[in-house]
Amino acid sequence: xxxxxxxxxxxxxxxxKITEFGLCGVINxxxxxxxxxxxxxxxxxxxxxxxxxxxxLKKGVKEAVKMFKKNNFATAVxxxxxDLQAKLVCxxxxxxxxxxxxxxxxxxxxxxxxxxxxxxxxWIHFFSDFCEAKITMAFGDGANDIPMVEAVNIxxxxxxxxxxxxxxxxxxxxxxxxxxxxLRYF
Numbered sequence: 001x002x003x004x005x006x007x008x009x010x011x012x013x014x015x016x017k018i019t020e021f022g023l024c025g026v027i028n029x030x031x032x033x034x035x036x037x038x039x040x041x042x043x044x045x046x047x048x049x050x051x052x053x054x055x056x057l058k059k060g061v062k063e064a065v066k067m068f069k070k071n072n073f074a075t076a077v078x079x080x081x082x083d084l085q086a087k088l089v090c091x092x093x094x095x096x097x098x099x100x101x102x103x104x105x106x107x108x109x110x111x112x113x114x115x116x117x118x119x120x121x122x123w124i125h126f127f128s129d130f131c132e133a134k135i136t137m138a139f140g141d142g143a144n145d146i147p148m149v150e151a152v153n154i155x156x157x158x159x160x161x162x163x164x165x166x167x168x169x170x171x172x173x174x175x176x177x178x179x180x181x182x183l184r185y186f
Contacts, residue, residue, distance in 0.1 A: 001085050002036050004051045011039055025143030029080060030118045033101070037113045045108045052084035057093075058158070060165030065093045067168060074131045078123045080144060082113075097130075099123040120148035139164055 006015035015036050022032035068075055076097035079086050086100040102114040117123060120140075128136050136152035138145075149155030156167060 001081055005040055005043060005048055008043060008047055023142030029144040030115055041111055043110045045105045049084060055085055058164055060163035063165035064168045076127045078117060078120045080117050097127050121151035124148050124151045
């Protein structure tokens with residue numbers, strides 16, 4: 001989302017570079033996030049809201065969430081993204097729980113970020129304990145997600161071309177709603 005916001009100011013190349021460094025683990029994710037917010041400071045709330053409302057879900061997400069819900073899974077989104085967009089996504093998908101960062105505005109302009117999600121595996125443990133989960137699954141898309149994916153029973157770092165439903169359905173069977181995880185898929 002920050003790359004799209006940066007297009008409003010012509011700073012998308014700089015924001016994209018910092019984002020890629022964070023996803024690849026070249027720089028600390030939180031430090032990179034704070035740096036990107038500094039670069040974008042002063043952008044109007046209404047412009048950020050407009051960008052937030054334009055999002056594309058990863059291929060297969062709707063089908064995967066529907067399958068998880070059908071099989072009595074509680075669902076959570078743990079994202080380094082921001083409240084404005086994350087709340088919209090969770091509402092559309094019927095997600096049960098959300099952990100995300102919050103963009104802060106003063107006089108209608110971006111001035112800072114409240115970092116709530118820097119250690120995603122802590123959120124996995126929190127939601128897992130809260131729900132008394134027996135099985136936990138997580139999908140991520142970057143180096144900052146590795147600890148979260150390692151903290152669950154079933155986890156995968158997704159490639160941009162992965163369809164999350166196709167990846168997830170290997171664990172479900174019509175006659176037996178949940179199969180034991182076969183980690184060879186990951």
